[in-house]
Amino acid sequence: MVKTKSGERLKQRQRKGFWSPEEDEKLSRFILSHGHSCWTTVPIKAGLQRNGKSCRLRWINYLRPGLKRDMISAAEEEIILTFHSSLGNKWSKIAKYLPGRTDNEIKNYWHSHLKKRWLKPPSISSSSESNVSCGERNPQTLVSKHVISFQGAPEKKTSSPSQESKGNNNNYPCSSGHEIPTLFFSEWFSSSDSHFDYSSDVTDSKHNQAPSIEGSESYHQESGDVDQFHYNEMMINNSNWTLDDVVFGSKCQKQEQKIDRDVSDCNSSVFFFSSSTMT
DNA sequence: AAGGATCACAACCGCAACAAG
DNA sequence: GCTTGTTGCGGTTGTGATCCT
Numbered sequence: 001m002v003k004t005k006s007g008e009r010l011k012q013r014q015r016k017g018f019w020s021p022e023e024d025e026k027l028s029r030f031i032l033s034h035g036h037s038c039w040t041t042v043p044i045k046a047g048l049q050r051n052g053k054s055c056r057l058r059w060i061n062y063l064r065p066g067l068k069r070d071m072i073s074a075a076e077e078e079i080i081l082t083f084h085s086s087l088g089n090k091w092s093k094i095a096k097y098l099p100g101r102t103d104n105e106i107k108n109y110w111h112s113h114l115k116k117r118w119l120k121p122p123s124i125s126s127s128s129e130s131n132v133s134c135g136e137r138n139p140q141t142l143v144s145k146h147v148i149s150f151q152g153a154p155e156k157k158t159s160s161p162s163q164e165s166k167g168n169n170n171n172y173p174c175s176s177g178h179e180i181p182t183l184f185f186s187e188w189f190s191s192s193d194s195h196f197d198y199s200s201d202v203t204d205s206k207h208n209q210a211p212s213i214e215g216s217e218s219y220h221q222e223s224g225d226v227d228q229f230h231y232n233e234m235m236i237n238n239s240n241w242t243l244d245d246v247v248f249g250s251k252c253q254k255q256e257q258k259i260d261r262d263v264s265d266c267n268s269s270v271f272f273f274s275s276s277t278m279t
Numbered sequence: 280a281a282g283g284a285t286c287a288c289a290a291c292c293g294c295a296a297c298a299a300g
Numbered sequence: 301g302c303t304t305g306t307t308g309c310g311g312t313t314g315t316g317a318t319c320c321t
Contacts, residue, residue: 016290016291017289017290017291017314017315018289018290018315019289019290039306039307040306040307052306052307053292053306053307053308054290054291056307056308057289057290057291058289058290060308061289062289089309089310089311090309090310091310092308092309092310103308103309103310104288104289104290105288107310107311108287108288108289109287109288111287112286112288113287
């Protein structure tokens, strides 16, 4: 329930539906500058006519740095299938093993691609994209394999799960989709040409496609918040702060109390970004 | 080329869990 | 212990794009 200083309930006409590039920019700029101590106040402070829930969803599923926007690879698909077989529809849990992917994305992918295949009787010839037959899955084996793979941070050059994690010393995990996210957050942050490219959206018929990470300085230039950007960058690069500390602010502090559950939660959300700054 | 069917995905909704007062 | 507010999750819906006839 949102109230003004005087205590009056704020009567806002809240927008629904697809997000415009302007709204995306406002939200991104605000969160990158201030974090979100409380989602319900974010739209107010950011000047958005949305509810906090919508802002949170938009940020998590779309604007958050580090999200992968490319196709889900065969290996990622395999992970989804594997974990789904053991976890069920726990999309958020499955998403933790697929850095850069959101629960929503995985859920959608499941419903549009995998569900039918999974429900189908396994064919002997199996999928040409997958090295493991659906009918012969061994969740335990595969799960542990992938967990080790991610946590041990190997870079994988092939899409075959069987070929992953061989003698790589990188400290960050690699997506099973062949590529790690384009940039670490701090790198993305500090790169002069690494901010959202809304110009590309102009030609996008859906206009809410993912802002391109590369190619535009407009975001930076138009934000009028350069100092805050550099401040955040500095905080990330020169301290032990993680992305969560900067962006997610109080959330992880709050969650620290719930260690068991949250070690994995926080780790997963800083999967890529923190490793280059944490020693 | 037109129009219906299907697909893909962003976003909404409702509920449960949790924290704070 | 109860109430209230916030957050996170999973199911579902709406809409634009693409395919098919």
